[in-house]
Amino acid sequence: MPIAGVFQLAMVLKDLPILQISYDDWNIVQNPKVKGTWNLHEALSGIDLEFFILFGSQSALYGMPGQASYAAANAFLDSFVQYRQSLNLPCSVIDIGAMEGVGYVSNVPSTLGLFRDLGAGFLQEQDLMDAVRISITKSLSSETPSGPRCGYTSLSQISTGLKTSKLMSDPTNRTTWKRDIRMSLYRQLESTEKLCTDSNDGGLRALLNSASTNPDLLYDPDSIALVTAAIGRTICGFTLYPEDDLDVNTTLLTAMGIDSLVSIEIRNWWRRTLGVDVSVLDVVNGGTIERLGRVAIKQLREKYPVKQSIESSRNGVAQKDTQRINLVDEFSSYMSAPWNLQGFLDHPT
Known part of the structure; x- marks a missing residue:
């Protein structure tokens, strides 16, 4: 049965600060995407494919702390699209954001919680399927906008999930790309939505x-x-x-x-x-x-827990009442105790 196309989904993660990445650490992350993609390219060089889709990451677009090697590996995938299409071979890449319900992020609670705390928007499975359909149609090289103001434009590179669950103006929004000048349009769209929903x-x-x-x-x-x-x-x-x-x-x-x-x-x-x-x-x-x-x-x-809830306030009042009652008992006991006035005067301490 002939091979119609390729999906390259290989991935290895090993997050480390850049100064702590050894050569072996670097290769562990690079090889599945770099060597793996090249091996597929070589092995299928004589086959007429309809699509050659690479599954990348948004880390290639804006980077993530601790993921220098992973960002580099995915940047290779973005560039490899240009290389294959220069040979008139089909190729496209999907730079995927955080996914919910399926995939690595959804299966690691600590990572899922981190993305939520940052304010990341999550993709659903259908979002990825939609991106795949578009990528299949964009695998073959096509004319791209050109001119002094256009720079390089790749219609075969798709980024999906580049969104946030919080307003960009929210101080708790800590998405990595929040201050990226390329996201200025996102801010404008958000402002328009805000006016419509306020x-x-x-x-x-x-x-x-x-x-x-x-x-x-x-x-x-x-x-x-x-x-x-x-x-x-x-x-x-x-x-x-x-x-x-x-x-x-x-x-x-x-x-x-x-x-x-x-x-x-x-x-x-x-x-x-x-x-x-x-x-x-x-x-x-x-x-x-x-x-x-x-x-x-x-x-x-x-x-948003209160520092002193209604119940604790009531408990506090009850405690004050208890303290007041105790003081009354102590005072009554004090007044009823026999006094030795002469002893007190002779030994006041």
């Missing part, structure tokens, strides 16, 4: 921004209602359920058309907007919007 989510954004410094707000009934209403409004948007017919306390999620696919969209919105995680199962089994609102508030309270 009218609906302005109150929720303000609450979340304030909760980090004043967690007591999350115990305010108005705040609970605000979060619940935002969840309801979002789900209505996903399911096209009329907002006028929604009762957050009684309308069942199943009646709104919530299924596993919609639950994934809700989970993505939940993480992106609220900054906390919720499982698809929790969404499906939520029952009503009001219950989902309680889940969200509970998660936000855990994310």
Whole structure:
């Protein structure tokens, strides 16, 4: 059976500070992508392929701390596309970002948590499949824009997942490419989106921004209602359920058309907007919007714990009352004790 095309997905990670990378450490990371790709190129040189797709990484675009060797290996893949196409051979590369649900990052909790803390946006499996389809059509060399202002442009190099779950202006956003001048357009698009969504989510954004410094707000009934209403409004948007017919306390999620696919969209919105995680199962089994609102508030309270909660405040009052009662007992005991005034005067200490 003839070979139609190639998918090169080989990868080895060994993150180290650049000054601690030995020659062997360097080769361990380089060989799968550099030598592996060259071996495939040589072995299939006489075969008429329809596509030759290399799976790279966004580390080749902007780098990641501790990944100098990995970034170099993926930069080789980006350049190899030019080389093969100069020989009129098909080749394309996908520089993949952090993926959720499948792949290396999703299987290593510490790495997954690191990306979330940085504010990275996550790809879903379908996003990668879409990129593969585009890459197949872009494997063959095609004319690229040229001119003094264009520089080099490769239509066969695709980067997917270059996004963030937090606003670029958010001080907790620590994505590596945040201050890259090439991302200035992203900032403009974000500003436009913000203008479009502020009218609906302005109150929720303000609450979340304030909760980090004043967690007591999350115990305010108005705040609970605000979060619940935002969840309801979002789900209505996903399911096209009329907002006028929604009762957050009684309308069942199943009646709104919530299924596993919609639950994934809700989970993505939940993480992106609220900054906390919720499982698809929790969404499906939520029952009503009001219950989902309680889940969200509970998660936000855990994310922004108060220094002295309402219960601890009450405990503090109780402790003060206990101390006051103890003092009264001590004073009563003191007043009822027999005095030896002459002894005290003779020996005051």
